[in-house]
Amino acid sequence: MAKITLHDLGHSYVANPKADADWALKPLDLDFADGGAYALLGPSGCGKTTLLNLISGLLTPSKGRIHFNDLDVTHKSPEDRNIAQVFQFPVIYDTMTVYNNLAFPLRNRGVAEATIDARVQEVASMLDLKPTLMKRASGLTADGKQKISLGRGLVRSDVNVIMFDEPLTVIDPHLKWELRYKLKELHQRTKRTMIYVTHDQTEALTFADQVVVMNDGQIVQIGTPVDLFERPRHTFVGHFIGSPGMNLLPCEVKDGKAVFAGGIVETANAAAYKGGAKSVQIGVRPEFVTFGANGVQVQVMKVADAGRFRIVTARAGEHHIKLLVPEGATVPTGNGHLQFDADRTRVYADGWLVGAEGAAS
Amino acid sequence: MKKTVNQKAWFFVLPVFLLVAFNAIIPLMTVVNFAFQETFGDNVFTWSGTLWFEQVLHSPRFHEALWRQIIFTSIILIIEIPLGLAIALAMPKKGPWVSVCLVLMALPLLIPWNVVGAMWNIFALPDIGLLGRTINGLGIDYNYTRQPGSAWFTMVLMDVWHWTSLVVLLCYAGLVSIPDAYYQAAKVDGAGRWAVFRYIQLPKLKHVLTIAILLRFMDSFMIYTEAVVLTGGGPGNSTTFLSIDLVKMALGQFDLGPAAAMSIIYFLIILFLSWLFYTLMMRNEEN
Numbered sequence: 001m002a003k004i005t006l007h008d009l010g011h012s013y014v015a016n017p018k019a020d021a022d023w024a025l026k027p028l029d030l031d032f033a034d035g036g037a038y039a040l041l042g043p044s045g046c047g048k049t050t051l052l053n054l055i056s057g058l059l060t061p062s063k064g065r066i067h068f069n070d071l072d073v074t075h076k077s078p079e080d081r082n083i084a085q086v087f088q089f090p091v092i093y094d095t096m097t098v099y100n101n102l103a104f105p106l107r108n109r110g111v112a113e114a115t116i117d118a119r120v121q122e123v124a125s126m127l128d129l130k131p132t133l134m135k136r137a138s139g140l141t142a143d144g145k146q147k148i149s150l151g152r153g154l155v156r157s158d159v160n161v162i163m164f165d166e167p168l169t170v171i172d173p174h175l176k177w178e179l180r181y182k183l184k185e186l187h188q189r190t191k192r193t194m195i196y197v198t199h200d201q202t203e204a205l206t207f208a209d210q211v212v213v214m215n216d217g218q219i220v221q222i223g224t225p226v227d228l229f230e231r232p233r234h235t236f237v238g239h240f241i242g243s244p245g246m247n248l249l250p251c252e253v254k255d256g257k258a259v260f261a262g263g264i265v266e267t268a269n270a271a272a273y274k275g276g277a278k279s280v281q282i283g284v285r286p287e288f289v290t291f292g293a294n295g296v297q298v299q300v301m302k303v304a305d306a307g308r309f310r311i312v313t314a315r316a317g318e319h320h321i322k323l324l325v326p327e328g329a330t331v332p333t334g335n336g337h338l339q340f341d342a343d344r345t346r347v348y349a350d351g352w353l354v355g356a357e358g359a360a361s
Numbered sequence: 362m363k364k365t366v367n368q369k370a371w372f373f374v375l376p377v378f379l380l381v382a383f384n385a386i387i388p389l390m391t392v393v394n395f396a397f398q399e400t401f402g403d404n405v406f407t408w409s410g411t412l413w414f415e416q417v418l419h420s421p422r423f424h425e426a427l428w429r430q431i432i433f434t435s436i437i438l439i440i441e442i443p444l445g446l447a448i449a450l451a452m453p454k455k456g457p458w459v460s461v462c463l464v465l466m467a468l469p470l471l472i473p474w475n476v477v478g479a480m481w482n483i484f485a486l487p488d489i490g491l492l493g494r495t496i497n498g499l500g501i502d503y504n505y506t507r508q509p510g511s512a513w514f515t516m517v518l519m520d521v522w523h524w525t526s527l528v529v530l531l532c533y534a535g536l537v538s539i540p541d542a543y544y545q546a547a548k549v550d551g552a553g554r555w556a557v558f559r560y561i562q563l564p565k566l567k568h569v570l571t572i573a574i575l576l577r578f579m580d581s582f583m584i585y586t587e588a589v590v591l592t593g594g595g596p597g598n599s600t601t602f603l604s605i606d607l608v609k610m611a612l613g614q615f616d617l618g619p620a621a622a623m624s625i626i627y628f629l630i631i632l633f634l635s636w637l638f639y640t641l642m643m644r645n646e647e648n
Contacts, residue, residue, distance in 0.1 A: 056549065058545050058548070078545070078549045087542040087545065087546060089540065091542050091543050091546040093560045094564045095560060096560065104552070104560075105550040105551055108553065109551055152546075152550060153549075
């Protein structure tokens, strides 16, 4: 059990990183509280797996330090760091039984057989692996194998952190829900620190208390799922999280008011804009756009039925705006007007939320 | 459901059937032809039944050659499989040395078999060969043309030099195909070097090793060219393996009947032992 602190931690797969692009992970500071459930969320190649491997010790950082509590572990091996990791593809020891797989990390550390047996039984019942304990691990299905990988992490009672590297990639869709629920339950039960890497927003948002959104080797926002949804600090977060993502409309700011398509759009933060940005955009989620008697004039382009609501694509000039219309409500054909919820409509300068503390850096 | 019945598909199978017939079945049948009949030339054959088979199976000469063959192949497998595996484990997995190692390993496999025999024949000569002179220089009496022990030693050494590379290359290919995640998981689980070998590398190499053992078994059991160039089966009959004996019988003495019967027995032994190896090694695959 430990609090994990990263100081100015950065990594590059190039020997002497000079340009910004040389860094797979740009130097950053980050804390993981003891017992928290974290998700590292971002598209492929954003540096999330690099960050994970730095914490687990499979990679040595090019720059910066890692502390577990007050202990500097920057140059320690994964074994010495006492962490557990579940990989993208299930890693099991084929020739061993499920029982021996679970016992393996303890046997390597010279734990007494009686203690091992107690731990293995406990973990097996947590993961519903009891009926298969004496079977060969290679005979299990993908989700069973992934449970074994997880079990090998849980079986050590003193691991500092359990890390997941896109663990549900090879799991069937209907079992993904089950395992996701299981992970959440295990976190609440064991109170271990867990860090979960994924590019799937649903996985991240359902699992984590705190989601770290990454893009291009840096952290874009850290927050609760609600924060990320309601107050994206960067247009990337707005667009990456949510389905469909946030509408981003180029605008100008005049006298503290956002102007889009010739009309003033009420926003929460336009007054805070200080000018000088290369691009200024209005960001509003489809959930907070409605048809109204007046507002931005649009032409309805496309209506897609998504079950309890419909996704409407409307066009204002050359810009497309998406909005969600609940079941039963009418969608005007041809032309209409859109209204944005002013409290949830925000102005972004060069991608960053205007007026947020320490936003643009 | 209505099925269209037509027999045209057989035409697609025909080329393969003809190919197999011409390169395997028909030559084999001519051997069978000789094995059950007696001939004195002029294409005149008389039926001899199982006479030749009985003769071969009861001949001490065949028993001795078979024993030599079994012992030789056992020695080869015992040395080459672990050695090849060990070399593959020691080879670098990335970097500029990989290609250097691979080329070095592939070299012995590229040399024609009779050249290998000739090379070792000269290399091991006690008076002018580098190996022969060195061994004698160490005070050991070594002469592979006169002493059966020396001849066997040279023969085994030559085969190890020639064929261990094959095992190395197969094992190496198997090793580099193990995903990194396995090694990373082992590190996280605190596994030592031996545990990594025992529980990750060895199980993952199982199929490759099966192939390596089968190939080395079959090839060493049929060894002819290198052996005949190196020792010609001597001194005496001490290195007369099955195939050398077979050639002596068929071409040296022109005993076509017994030679044909022996060919079939030889073939069946290899077939049976290959099946046995394969079945034993794949036994646990099912459960």
